[in-house]
Amino acid sequence: MGRAWLGILILLAGCAKPREVSFAMWTGDEARNRYFEEVVTPEVRAKYGLTLRIVPYGHTGEVVSKLITEKAAGKTSGSSVDVVWINGENFRAAKRAGVLWGPIEMPRLYPDEAYGKDFGTPIEGMETPWQSAQFVMAWDTARFAEPPRTVDGLVAWVKAHPGRFTYPAPPEFSGSVFTRHFLLAKGFDGGLAALREMKPYLWKQGETYPATIAELDRLFANNEIDFAMSYGPSFASERIERGTFPPTVRTFVFDSGTIGNYNYLAVPFNASDREAALTLIRDLTSRERLLDMAQKLGHTFPQKGPDPGLKRGVATLPMELLRERFLPEPDADELVRFEKAWRERVLLAR
Amino acid sequence: MVKWVVWLPVVFLLVRSLATRWFWPAVWPGEWSGRAWGAVRGEPVWNSLTLALAVMVGAVLIALLLVASFRKNAWVRWAVMTMALLPPLAASVGLHGAFLQLGLTDSWWGVALVHLIPATPYAVMAVAGSLSRFDEDLVAQARTLGAGRWAIWRYVKGPALAPGLATGAVFAFVVSWSQYVSTALIGGGRVVTLPMALVGYQQSGDEAVAAALSLVFLGAPVMLSVWVERGWES
The missing domain is CATH 3.40.190.10 (Periplasmic binding protein-like II)
Structure with missing residues (x-):
């Protein structure tokens, strides 16, 4: 009986202040948006008690310039972005300006080339691989x-x-x-x-x-x-x-x-909740999540290991062929x- | 006839939002789908609407206050007009720093405030225009007839300025409604408006969704101007 009450109290406390995690992502793909709304958001809430907020951007460069301005203005915490989807020149700009937090420790589930350089910029753990293109x-x-x-x-x-x-x-x-x-x-x-x-x-x-x-x-x-x-x-x-x-x-x-290249997830230096950010990254880069995204959205499965034998779109090439031809x-x-x-x-x- | 032509783009957008598998040289789409309309979410529409309405009221009130001081000081007029001429990106980046220090970023209020900056000059121009045509002797005349401050506004000045106020209100609404850069920067992605939802789809070339969102985007200003015009006629 006492336990039940305690449980309810904790639940109420939880309801009163839901813990949020914000993910800045490019939102030009309706299927992906819908997947995040209908699958990822409820799952992240059920599994970790986190409320996922998507921060939509037309260009990732906007997030980077926002972070650089915030750094200049001395806003060192409480950013509206906890996790950012990034790669290439945006990563280079963000890393150079020191607006990312890290290195991020994650299990190495991807091929080695995913951890070395991102368009020639040494990664050094400041971002962690997510999907591949x-x-x-x-x-x-x-x-x-x-x-x-x-x-x-x-x-x-x-x-x-x-x-x-x-x-x-x-x-x-x-x-x-x-x-x-x-x-x-x-x-x-x-x-x-x-x-x-x-x-x-x-x-x-x-x-x-x-x-x-x-x-x-x-x-x-x-x-x-x-x-x-x-x-x-x-x-x-x-x-x-x-x-x-x-x-x-x-x-x-x-x-x-x-x-080919990889795209990455990174945590801004002034993220509101680093722990929540890492929880979200762990979920998004998990084998189950990537398999589910590959199945439902037709994305390539980017991690190490054999082809999990996914259903491919009619016009999509087999994964082995793409991997063999990777430059x-x-x-x-x-x-x-x-x-x-x-x-x-x-x-x-x- | 002319009125009818005005609706052509709307019809085209509607067809584009519902069409799928529409390839050259087919004149008419092969198949129809409601997929694009499923992408229209409530939150951006609500945010855009509440912001635009708030900015509309705010800009008109500020305009009324400022216009009174115009007559005394030309500098005020210049300062206000400059706000309309600022390049939006440069202004927003600069303001972002200032708003950060004031703790106004990532919130609805911050976005409403930053929208006021480009919206106010338009309201001011409209209100100032109708005020300059207003004959102050009418006020004197009303006063001799025994009208108080309130009665003068209610029966003389208010009705005379109403068209200017309405035009200013529509301008302010539309300016706020179409902001993108300032919303993205000051709202920090927390305040998602229609233009922000629209831009992503336009860039990725998902024309059906872009067309559906464009129709929604078109809807509010069109309804507002129709409503204002009706008010005129009656």
Whole structure:
């Protein structure tokens, strides 16, 4: 009897002040948003008594600049963000400005390359791997049976089909990683020369490029160009499901490999509740959570070990193939130099 | 005819929000789906609405107070107008620091305050406009007829200024309704408004959801202006 009362008291105390944990995430993907709302939030509440609050952002850079301002203003605790989804240049900026708390201790469930460098920035435990992304291209089997599977093959294809190919102009994320396959396959100058060679045969003679991946998707879906591309291996399956791509679309990668990276979770230096943040990270990076996300959202399963035999989307490549072809991102410095050179020697070239 | 054309984009957005598997060169969507409307959540709409209404009331009240001091001091006028000309990003980043020190960040109140900054000048312009056309002799005349302060406002000045106040209110509402950068920075992601929900989908190219949210986004200002216009006619 006494215990029951104590239990009720604790419950009441718990109700009076629910412990919150805030997760800053990019919210452009409706399926992911819904999963967080309908699955993660109730589970996190039931398992750990935490109320999950999603802090939505259009760009992760906004979170980083918010943290930098907070640091400058001396707000060292009580931030509205406990966990942030981050990688690449945002991580570099955040780490350099010292707005992350760490190192974070987590079991090493991911392949070793996930712990070393993030776009060339040494991680040193300041963020912990969450999901992975890999570059794939898509074509429509209703238009032609086989796509070119090498960089040289693609250049030849583009020259044979003027106006049917383009890519988002770097520094757009996907267009930028597309050009880096030329860098890796043909070297700095060779890669630029091949991109320059392709230019007059691109959509609109290469005089203009799509600014966003959404524009590229639209051109592809409207049959103005023959290839789409994305840093998400299941993007074509998602688009088919959503009804923006025809069901005959499939994806492919270059035989020489395709660039991949990991994205990470980090804790801001002024998080309101570090313990809650770590609890959330432990949940999000658990094998069960990642398997569930892979099953329900079609995401790749990023951790070590054999393929758990998940159901794949119709247009998604098998995990073994993607893993076999994995190429790490070049260092951020070289990446920036290549983007600059692309601008001078391809975009502005006459 | 002209009135009808105005609704064309709305019809297009409605079709776009419900259409799926709509490929070139099909003129009409192949399939329909309510998926996009499922993405419209209540919280952002509620936040946007309460903020815009509060900013509307606040801006009009401030405008009434400021307009009285205009006549004496041109500097006040300039200072107020500058607020409308500030580049939103620069202003918000600067204000973020100030608001942090005052402990106003990550809250509804902070966001309402920061929205007031771009909204107030518009309300001031509208109110000042109608006040400049107001004939002060009318007040003198009312006074000679024995009207008190309250009666002058109720029967003379109020009705004369009403159109200006209504225009100012609509402007203030719309300015607050469409804020993005300042909401994201000062609200710290805790105060989620419609534009914040919209931006993510626009960037990822989920046009159906973006269209559904755009319709909701369009709804409040359109209803407000229709309502104000009705008030005019009656």
